[in-house]
Amino acid sequence: MLDESHQRCAAYGLSTTEKPDFDPIARNDLSLIVEQNRVLYTHALPVMETLYDQIINTHNMVVLTDANGLIVHALGDDDFLEKANRVALQPGVSWSEEGKGTNAIGTAIVEKKPTLVHANQHYLRANHFLTCSAAPIFNHQGDVIGVLDVTGDKSSYHQHTMALVRMSAQMIENHLFSAAFDDAITLHFHSRPEFIGTLMEGIASFSPSGRFLSASRSGLFQLGLPLSALKTHTFSSLFGLPVSALFDHYRTACPGLLNLCLHNGVRVFVRAEMRRTNLTFHAMPEALARDAAPRVAPQPAASETQPRRMSSLRYLNTGDAQVERLIEKLSKVIGRDIPILVTGETGTGKDLLAQAIHNDSPRAKGPFVAVNCASIPETLIESELFGYEDGAFTGARKKGSIGKILQANGGTLFLDEIGDMPMSLQVRLLRVLQDRMVTPLGSTKSIPVNVALICATNRNLREMIALNTFREDLYYRLNGLVVKLPPLRERSDLDAVIEKLLATEAEGRPCRVSDEVMRMFRQHKWPGNFRQLTNLLRTAIVMLGDDAEILPEHLPDDFLDDISHAQRQNASDTIERIVSDMSRLEDVEASVIRKSLEAHGGNVSATARALGVSRNTIYRKMQH
Numbered sequence: 001m002l003d004e005s006h007q008r009c010a011a012y013g014l015s016t017t018e019k020p021d022f023d024p025i026a027r028n029d030l031s032l033i034v035e036q037n038r039v040l041y042t043h044a045l046p047v048m049e050t051l052y053d054q055i056i057n058t059h060n061m062v063v064l065t066d067a068n069g070l071i072v073h074a075l076g077d078d079d080f081l082e083k084a085n086r087v088a089l090q091p092g093v094s095w096s097e098e099g100k101g102t103n104a105i106g107t108a109i110v111e112k113k114p115t116l117v118h119a120n121q122h123y124l125r126a127n128h129f130l131t132c133s134a135a136p137i138f139n140h141q142g143d144v145i146g147v148l149d150v151t152g153d154k155s156s157y158h159q160h161t162m163a164l165v166r167m168s169a170q171m172i173e174n175h176l177f178s179a180a181f182d183d184a185i186t187l188h189f190h191s192r193p194e195f196i197g198t199l200m201e202g203i204a205s206f207s208p209s210g211r212f213l214s215a216s217r218s219g220l221f222q223l224g225l226p227l228s229a230l231k232t233h234t235f236s237s238l239f240g241l242p243v244s245a246l247f248d249h250y251r252t253a254c255p256g257l258l259n260l261c262l263h264n265g266v267r268v269f270v271r272a273e274m275r276r277t278n279l280t281f282h283a284m285p286e287a288l289a290r291d292a293a294p295r296v297a298p299q300p301a302a303s304e305t306q307p308r309r310m311s312s313l314r315y316l317n318t319g320d321a322q323v324e325r326l327i328e329k330l331s332k333v334i335g336r337d338i339p340i341l342v343t344g345e346t347g348t349g350k351d352l353l354a355q356a357i358h359n360d361s362p363r364a365k366g367p368f369v370a371v372n373c374a375s376i377p378e379t380l381i382e383s384e385l386f387g388y389e390d391g392a393f394t395g396a397r398k399k400g401s402i403g404k405i406l407q408a409n410g411g412t413l414f415l416d417e418i419g420d421m422p423m424s425l426q427v428r429l430l431r432v433l434q435d436r437m438v439t440p441l442g443s444t445k446s447i448p449v450n451v452a453l454i455c456a457t458n459r460n461l462r463e464m465i466a467l468n469t470f471r472e473d474l475y476y477r478l479n480g481l482v483v484k485l486p487p488l489r490e491r492s493d494l495d496a497v498i499e500k501l502l503a504t505e506a507e508g509r510p511c512r513v514s515d516e517v518m519r520m521f522r523q524h525k526w527p528g529n530f531r532q533l534t535n536l537l538r539t540a541i542v543m544l545g546d547d548a549e550i551l552p553e554h555l556p557d558d559f560l561d562d563i564s565h566a567q568r569q570n571a572s573d574t575i576e577r578i579v580s581d582m583s584r585l586e587d588v589e590a591s592v593i594r595k596s597l598e599a600h601g602g603n604v605s606a607t608a609r610a611l612g613v614s615r616n617t618i619y620r621k622m623q624h
């Protein structure tokens with residue numbers, strides 16, 4: 001690497017005997033450059049100070065440059081430099097390779113690698129008395145935005161200096177990375193939980209909808225894909241879970257480390273940070289852990305090194321009798337190799353329930369792999385589920401893919417919207433369930449697989465069987481235990497549900513629903529169930545500002561429209577009912593009069609006496 005640098009220097013036209021120009025640029029120009037590098041400067045400063053503490057009294061300097069090798073900040077004593085050279089490490093001096101020949105700063109920028117240049121490895125003889133260790137600093141887009149360097153007299157060389165500089169540069173990168181996305185979900189992950197929070201952790205950011213944004217260097221390494229390839233990924237394609245699972249984790253359980261399976265089969269421990277900067281965000285783990293956990297998740301303390309549960313049946317039991325019965329039934333079959341079919345309207349929590357079943361099962365330490373059969377194009381479901389061999393079809397990833405069924409090996413496979421599974425694949429799925437073997441696309445080998453199966457649907461599978469759109473044999477394979485989640489309007493625990501949701505959504509701020517709003521909530525039909533209620537509360541909390549009580553004015557207009565429409569509808573239904581009851585009453589009266597007349601041989605006076613009414617009334621009623 002240094003030989004190539006020397007060749008470049010010769011090509012620049014530099015002479016080894018040249019006297020370098022150490023004049024700093026004008027003060028105004030320097031201020032401008034410092035301003036342009038303010039973010040880097042701000043995040044680098046504390047790290048530089050810590051680094052300097054490590055090398056104090058070694059006659060070295062810590063230097064930060066911009067992307068062109070111009071020093072923007074320098075720390076330490078320059079007493080090792082001769083007076084004439086002191087200026088060399090001052091802010092405003094450029095150490096580009098083109099100007100100063102081979103040197104750690106300039107060469108690290110060209111090579112984009114940590115670089116050590118010692119004594120006579122410098123191209124210019126004038127720099128032979130120095131030893132320099134430099135590491136480039138990358139931003140989240142993978143561009144070099146500066147260099148961190150330690151320079152001293154060559155006699156002060158220490159073999160650990162380079163490692164210290166590299167680690168410090170990475171620390172700066174991690175700080176920059178965390179600050180780069182205001183509106184992101186940031187994951188800190190590593191295959192060993194004790195490395196989370198250290199320099200070794202991988203960091204990856206996702207948009208609130210789950211789109212991959214960027215990953216730190218260690219993150220890229222662990223994800224095993226280059227930044228360019230990751231740009232097409234999402235949280236769910238990398239971690240095998242919908243991003244909503246993260247929100248659920250922070251809503252329903254004591255937030256802690258998650259244990260997730262990467263797309264390449266590697267298991268990692270994950271800590272997620274979510275910043276609430278818009279309505280799509282639910283929770284900030286620290287706030288939740290502090291405020292919501294005691295109310296929402298009275299979970300036994302788990303050691304930080306153990307994966308915490310994402311949700312548990314216990315947390316879903318908020319007092320509704322139907323839900324309580326359902327949980328009792330589930331508790332009896334969990335871990336017994338009985339397939340579970342969860343039905344219920346959209347948003348009733350089928351997905352959340354499936355996760356809770358997994359988390360409460362003996363397979364909790366294994367993977368939970370969710371596949372939404374409705375959201376994957378029909379042409380891709382087969383490869384997504386069963387995997388494919390190397391080069392099985394054009395467009396396949398080079399090394400093949402193990403598929404979701406095998407990914408779930410040892411854990412739980414959750415097939416959401418099973419009613420949307422194409423007929424052709426229903427046969428293949430049935431075979432997998434019967435034989436417990438998977439044959440990836442393009443392969444002749446069958447691989448044994450051991451998964452617990454949970455399916456969910458909001459469609460009527462029996463009707464589909466009658467219409468020949470769902471296979472009966474598969475249906476009987478799936479429905480070991482069928483549980484139906486009640487719609488919100490039928491639940492008797494609406495108050496407890498709302499209290500639980502407010503505890504997490506309001507991030508511990510005191511917040512309650514006014515009686516009037518509660519009456520509206522009880523009246524409403526909630527076609528979107530929990531999903532709708534959660535969104536509504538989230539909006540109301542934002543509208544609430546500093547107030548503590550949710551009033552009708554904090555609710556969205558379309559919800560209020562729905563309520564007043566329902567009230568009008570109710571009023572007209574009541575009038576209709578009264579009118580129809582009245583006409584029914586008249587029918588009853590008429591038949592009583594008829595019967596009494598018959599009993600009195602058609603004598604109106606006797607009938608009137610017997611019924612305690614006037615004769616006129618009898619005549620009037622008989623005219624109807």
Ligand SMILES: Nc1ncnc2c1ncn2[C@@H]1O[C@H](COP(=O)(O)OP(=O)(O)OP(=O)(O)O)[C@@H](O)[C@H]1O
Pocket residue numbers: 244247248251316344345346347348349350351352353416458501530531534
């Ligand atoms: N018991 C619950 N407590 C708190 N939040 C819940 C509960 N049940 C569901 N939710 C929330 O409601 C939303 C919808 O839940 P989920 O995705 O599990 O429903 P679903 O029945 O699978 O919906 P769909 O049929 O549309 O896929 C999620 O954000 C989930 O966190």
